[in-house]
Amino acid sequence: MSSSRPVAWRRALGYIGETMPSILVLFAHPALEKSRVNRSLVRAARDTAGVTFQDLYERYPDFHIDVAAEQSLLVEHDVIVMQHPFYWYSAPALLKEWLDLVLEHGWAYGHDGKALHGKALLSAITTGGREEAYCPRGYNRFTMAELLAPFEQTARLCGMDYLPPFIVHGTHSLSATDIERHTDDYRRVIEALRDNTLDLGAARAFSRLNADLTKVLH
Ligand SMILES: Cc1cc2nc3c(=O)[nH]c(=O)nc-3n(C[C@H](O)[C@H](O)[C@H](O)COP(=O)(O)O)c2cc1C
Numbered sequence: 001m002s003s004s005r006p007v008a009w010r011r012a013l014g015y016i017g018e019t020m021p022s023i024l025v026l027f028a029h030p031a032l033e034k035s036r037v038n039r040s041l042v043r044a045a046r047d048t049a050g051v052t053f054q055d056l057y058e059r060y061p062d063f064h065i066d067v068a069a070e071q072s073l074l075v076e077h078d079v080i081v082m083q084h085p086f087y088w089y090s091a092p093a094l095l096k097e098w099l100d101l102v103l104e105h106g107w108a109y110g111h112d113g114k115a116l117h118g119k120a121l122l123s124a125i126t127t128g129g130r131e132e133a134y135c136p137r138g139y140n141r142f143t144m145a146e147l148l149a150p151f152e153q154t155a156r157l158c159g160m161d162y163l164p165p166f167i168v169h170g171t172h173s174l175s176a177t178d179i180e181r182h183t184d185d186y187r188r189v190i191e192a193l194r195d196n197t198l199d200l201g202a203a204r205a206f207s208r209l210n211a212d213l214t215k216v217l218h
Contacts, residue, residue, distance in 0.1 A: 023051045023194055024077035025124075028084040028095035030057050037126045037171045038085055040179045044187035045083065050194045052077060056094050063097055070102045075115060079193050080160070082151070083124040085171075089140075089147045099154065108158045117159035122166060122193070122209070123151050124186065130170040145207060163200065167208040185210045192217045 025045040029038050032055075046053045054073065060066075074080060084091045102108070107115050125144075133139040134147070145152075148165060155162040166189055168174075168182045189209060192198035203209050203216045 020050055020194055021078035021120075021196070022076065023048075023079045023081060023190060024073055025051055025053045025081040025083055025190075026056060026095070026098070027054065028056045028082070028092045028098070030092050030094065032057070035085070037168055037174065037179055037182070038083065040183045041083065041124065041126070041168070041186050044183050045081070045190060048187060048190050048194070051190060056098060057092075060094060063094060065098055065101050067101050067104070070098065071104075071107065071115065074102070074119070077119070079120045079122060081122045081124050081190070084126075086125050086127040086129075089142075090150070103154070103158060114159060119159075120161045120163055120193075121151070121155040122163040123148060124166040126168045126171050128171050130173075131167075134169075143207070164203045164206060164209040166210050168210075182210075185213055188213060188217055 027038070027042060027045070029035055032039060032042075042053075042055075045051055052073065082091070082095060084095055087093075090096070103116075104113070106113050125148075127134075127144075129140050134142065134144050136142070140147075144165065144167060152162040166186060174182070189198065197218050199216055199218055206212060206216070209216065
């Protein structure tokens with residue numbers, strides 16, 4: 001790795017450990033009262049020390065996003081987690097609005113847009129579709145990596161490192177026990193990002209970060 005790589009990137013990915021990476025979870029779910037899975041995952045994010053949790057639909061029910069406040073939050077954190085249900089192969093509308101408004105030219109990208117350089121971005125997603133549906137011969141025809149390409153490339157354009165996504169598939173058939181297990185996995189991933197104990201090299205071998213945590217968390 002080049003020595004000119006930004007410090008936060010290295011910290012977030014576990015290369016140096018003198019400072020705890022700070023984590024911002026941007027959560028977007030327009031109908032949390034109907035949610036089973038995200039409602040549970042939210043507990044893991046909210047309850048973990050060192051995590052700032054921002055519920056976008058709670059904060060901006062009218063879609064009037066405070067761009068300056070959101071940009072300040074981004075600047076203050078090393079790892080940005082975008083947690084949301086998969087809606088029409090993408091994110092709920094408010095997160096798209098957030099991207100459109102907050103990631104300004106000259107701030108997040110463009111010649112002088114370096115505010116996010118060196119940070120890491122993690123998508124934490126729940127899908128109704130089962131994992132096997134997300135492949136060329138499957139019901140949804142495309143892989144998750146292909147469908148998440150806009151998020152990956154947005155991160156890249158902003159000088160951020162896009163981590164392998166945390167994905168919970170097949171939400172409609174999950175039992176309460178399954179949801180607890182995924183919530184526990186999510187908590188462990190967030191803690192590992194915070195504590196620099198996530199082996200990103202190992203994680204990159206999997207299509208999703210939580211495919212086999214025994215090989216990814218140390
Ligand atoms: C408007 C809408 C669009 C959806 N689009 C997709 C989709 O493109 N792919 C998919 O697998 N599931 C899709 N779903 C299912 C949700 O992803 C699923 O209900 C959600 O992840 C469950 O999480 P929750 O219990 O937190 O609501 C959609 C659901 C809604 C309401």
